[in-house]
Amino acid sequence: MTLGIGWVILIAILALVAGAALGFFIARKYMMDYLKKNPPINEQMLRTLMMQMGQKPSQKKINQMMRAMNNQNPGK
Structure with a gap:
């Protein structure tokens, strides 16, 4: 039972880190495109x-x- 909770917490932390990294790169790409169109x-x-x-x-x-x-x- 405790092992299952540990896996849930681990997966939640990994998903949070992956989402933050993905969000950063998407926002970076958006800003680079915006500055290219509107210097x-x-x-x-x-x-x-x-x-x-x-x-x-x-x-x-x-x-x-x-x-x-x-x-x-x-x-x-």
Whole structure:
């Protein structure tokens, strides 16, 4: 009887570890695909955006906007 409970606990622990590992790899794959489809903005993208809006971007203005965006997203 005690041997049966031990097996149940062992299988439950193994299933928990396997589920955590599988969840990690699925979440990692999802985030990599998401970042590939929606890359974070960089200086070149910002420069192109400003030119499309009819502004002539200077390096000082680009740096100022990048700093402002980075301050808005402190997690980066």
